[in-house]
Amino acid sequence: MKISFQKKDKDPTVVHGMKVAYAPAKRAAAQWRWYVVLLCVSSPLIYFLIKLMLAWLIVSAQGFVSLARIDVNSNASGIVERLEVRTGQQVTAGQTLAQLRNADLETQMALRQAEYTALQTAGGAADAPQVRLARQSARLAGENLETSKAFLKDVGFLRNQGAATVADLHLARERYNRAQTEYDQAQFELDRLQAPGRPTAADADTGAALMRVKAQMTALTDEQHRLTQTAPIAGRVLDVFVVEGAFISPGTPMLLLGSADKPHVVAYLPTQHARYARKGQRATVRLADGTTLAAVVRQDATLTKRLPADLSSPIGSRDIMLLVELDLVAPLPEIQWVDGLPVSVRFAFRLF
Numbered sequence: 001m002k003i004s005f006q007k008k009d010k011d012p013t014v015v016h017g018m019k020v021a022y023a024p025a026k027r028a029a030a031q032w033r034w035y036v037v038l039l040c041v042s043s044p045l046i047y048f049l050i051k052l053m054l055a056w057l058i059v060s061a062q063g064f065v066s067l068a069r070i071d072v073n074s075n076a077s078g079i080v081e082r083l084e085v086r087t088g089q090q091v092t093a094g095q096t097l098a099q100l101r102n103a104d105l106e107t108q109m110a111l112r113q114a115e116y117t118a119l120q121t122a123g124g125a126a127d128a129p130q131v132r133l134a135r136q137s138a139r140l141a142g143e144n145l146e147t148s149k150a151f152l153k154d155v156g157f158l159r160n161q162g163a164a165t166v167a168d169l170h171l172a173r174e175r176y177n178r179a180q181t182e183y184d185q186a187q188f189e190l191d192r193l194q195a196p197g198r199p200t201a202a203d204a205d206t207g208a209a210l211m212r213v214k215a216q217m218t219a220l221t222d223e224q225h226r227l228t229q230t231a232p233i234a235g236r237v238l239d240v241f242v243v244e245g246a247f248i249s250p251g252t253p254m255l256l257l258g259s260a261d262k263p264h265v266v267a268y269l270p271t272q273h274a275r276y277a278r279k280g281q282r283a284t285v286r287l288a289d290g291t292t293l294a295a296v297v298r299q300d301a302t303l304t305k306r307l308p309a310d311l312s313s314p315i316g317s318r319d320i321m322l323l324v325e326l327d328l329v330a331p332l333p334e335i336q337w338v339d340g341l342p343v344s345v346r347f348a349f350r351l352f
Helices: 022-057 104-122 127-162 164-193 206-225 271-276
Strands: 058-068 070-074 077-084 097-102 228-230 236-242 254-261 264-270 282-288 294-296 304-306 321-330 340-347
Touching: 058 271, 058 321, 097 254, 104 127, 104 164, 104 206, 127 164, 264 271, 264 340, 271 321, 282 321
Parallel strands: none
Antiparallel strands: 058 264, 058 340, 070 254, 077 097, 097 228, 236 254, 264 321, 282 294, 282 340, 294 321, 304 321
């Protein structure tokens, strides 16, 4: 008996003596299904590699349109009688922004005008007009004193309620003290003129008195002119910090103006792409409506800042970014001149 250990090859198309015809189309379909499964399994890796390549080749950053901001502070003290502008309004240089009212200045001007008129008409020749003038000055000074006293009381009440500052209280007390001094001086002058044996009016230097009063009136007029608050530059009102009826002192912030000069873009660039934050680097700014504008980096980035919450994604972190300022090469459409308008910035590729 002869034994052979070699397996005899069989025809795969014959099973137990029966011919089985395999369709080639079914084999091809099975092969394509394998390719699809392989693609689905490897798609996350492919997506990650593509994103990594694009992140290296295309550097983008979030940013916003920025207008040069100018703080407008009050240059006088008084009550805001009338606001002439509102937030978002376009203004021109020299346009009236607000009108203040100062009752103390009005009282002092009335006193000086009455004194000047009396000196002109009397000419220093008669005593009776000077007495009448002194009596009128004392009366006006007394009214001013009562007004200042009531104002000090009101400011003190507002201070206790937390609606007024310590500076406002000091300013009201200073006004009251000045009114008290003016009243004492007017009363002293009236008593002096009515006292027996006083020098005659002819002994006074009327010309010098007129010059002194006129200089005081000029100074008061200048102070009254400063009550009209005007725009230092042309621009757009970004914010209003005061309301009508509020008492403000010199230096109080009133408005925030955005300059009407050429706007620029501020972008937040990740620190690993610091090579793109160099002066002259070209970039493309994309607006919310899809408009793209060419831009260049204004200067080398020297500041870092945390990404604002408005520009970060809901699940993203607010990392420290490079603050990059870009000048627009193409003009920005006037309708897009909105301070804080979000944009996206794509920087041109560079190796080093």
